[in-house]
Amino acid sequence: MDQTIISIILGAVGIGVGAVAGKFLFSKDTKKQVQDAEAHAQSVIKEAELRAETLKKEKVLEAKEKFVQLKADHEKEVIERSRKVAEGEGKLKDAENRIKQKETSLSQKEGNLDKQLKENDTIKDNLNKQIEIVNQKRSELEKHQEEHLRKLEKIANLSAEEAKAQLIEGLKQEAKTQALSLQQEIIEEAKLSANKEARKIVIQTIQRTASEQTIENTVSVFNLETDEIKGQIIGREGRNIRAIEAATGVDLIVDDTPEAIILSSFDPLRREVARLSLQRLIADGRIHPARIEEVVEKTRKQLEEQIAEIGERTVIELGIHGLHKELVRIIGKMRFRSSYGQNLLMHSREVANLCGVMASEMGINPKLAKRAGLLHDIGKVPDEETELSHALLGAKLAEKYGENPAIVNAIGAHHDEMEMTNVISPIVQACDSISGARPGARREIMQQYLQRIKDLETLAQSYNGVEKAYAIQAGRELRVIVEAEKVTDGDSDKLSFEIAQKIQTEMTYPGQIRVTVIREKRAVNIAR
Secondary structure (H helix, E strand, O other), X not given: OHHHHHHHHHHHHHHHHHXXXXXXXXXXXXXXXXXXXXXXXXXXXXXXXXXXXXXXXXXXXHHHHHHHHHHHHHHHHHHHHHHXXXXXXXXXXXXHHHHHHHHHHHHHHHHHHHXXXXXXXXXXXXXXXXXXXXXXXXXXXXXXHHHHHHHHHHHHOOOHXXXXXXXXXXXXXXXXXXXHHHHHHHHHHHHHHHHHHHHHHHHHHHHHOOOOXXXXXXXXXXXXXXXXXXXXXXXXXXXXXXXXXXXXXXXXXXXOOOOEEEEEOOOHHHHHHHHHHHHHHHHHOOOOHHHHHHHHHHHHHHHHHHHHHHHHHHHHHHOOOOOOHHHHHHHHHHHHOEEOOEEHHHHHHHHHHHHHHHHHHHOOOHHHHHHHHHHOOHHHOOOOOOOOOHHHHHHHHHHHOOOOHHHHHHHHHOOOOOOOOOOHHHHHHHHHHHHHHOOOOOOXXXXXXXXXHHHHHHHHHOOOOEEEEEEEOOOOEEEXXXXXXXXXXXXXXXXXXXXXXXXXXXXXXXXXXXXXXXXOOOOOOOOO
16 A cells, blocks of 8 residues: 555656756746745645555554455355354264163163073073972873872772763762752742843833834824815715715714714714725816715725735735735735724734744744744724624634645634634734724823823923923923923923923823923002
8 A cells, every 4th residue: 555655656756857858948037936836836745745644544444344345245254154163063062962862761771681591591491490390290190190099099999980980970870869959949930030021022122023013093184275175075955975874884973074974973084084085086177976886996906906916015024924915915905994093004013013023033934933923913904894803713714725824823812702722823913902002003092191191291290390281282281381480490490390301200100291491470469
């Protein structure tokens, strides 16, 4: 930098000298001019020195700033390197520590393994010694046994085989005595548990074949599109309705019930013929006595075909084969018969399934039992009136159409009208009772129904806080009204649950009963 400044000064001096020399050469007039030139040269030199000094300071400042910046960068770089070196040393120390720990663990495991191997070798040696001792003792024991046998034979004057025979004979006699006593105990226990086991089989059978029940009525409702059709059915002076009743054997009740006619008959088959005939007559539009007789006759024939089809389908579904065609037709007729309001075909199907399950549980032929269960009520659908009971008539029909004697006996004895000669007979009798006694299977008499309703209401009113109780929907729902001052909302839930549980444990009823507890708070004031 000093050389630069010197070169600048020398340049300025050169310029001044050149100017003076030029003036001296071109104007050689006076001495004054020379002095002026020297003065001017001095001022130029001073000015150059000032500029050089200023430039020097600026360069010095720039150099200092650059030096400070370089120093700061260098310090940062040194610090960063130091930090990285420190981190590297820390990681290296951690790695060394982990390696040392693993080496320590491995050395411990090696020591434990060596120790375990030594212990195993010791145990093996001990076992080998014990085995040798046992073998020695076994051989000694065999020798002692042989000596004892020889001594015993000398003392008893019997050989080993003779002694064995006497011992076996004695054991036989003792075993027979114990077996007889044990047999008596088993028989007594079997008698005690027989009833329990029988109940268990019956309950399991009922559970496996549980099904819903439907009750047949003695009336059918025939719906009409408009009430104007009633006039056509009645006909002029009632001749059409009389013709329908005469042809079908069904009473037609035409009253103020809107868009409906009631068909009344105890024979469901006749009601079905009348319903289908009316349906066809109304669809055809021609209703007069001659047409009525023609339609009823066609309907009856088609219904006979339908009965045969129902019988065949029932037999196939139950897996029963080889039935006589007449028996199949009788089974189909059961679809349109009822017993105490219970559909006869559904009842017979259920009894057949129950018999099959119960026979399987008892190890008896289930197919034979199922066949007897299906045919047990065929005497209820006779083609002709007879004085025989339905059980005896059914047995007679089964025998007529070549059924197994066991099935004939089961049919005739299921109401104890014949002596039971086969194990299937009590099974059919029990399953018939199960199907008929199931809640809801058969129609209740009015007194039983009213008593059940009364018992429901009395049971609910026995609880504290109950104000009123009403059995509604034919006894399928119990409405309980409680006093708001005595029963809280939480107590209402508890009360509903307790009443339902008590009904379930103490009463017999078909289907299910809903218990509804009603609690309300009324605030009443009178404005005067």
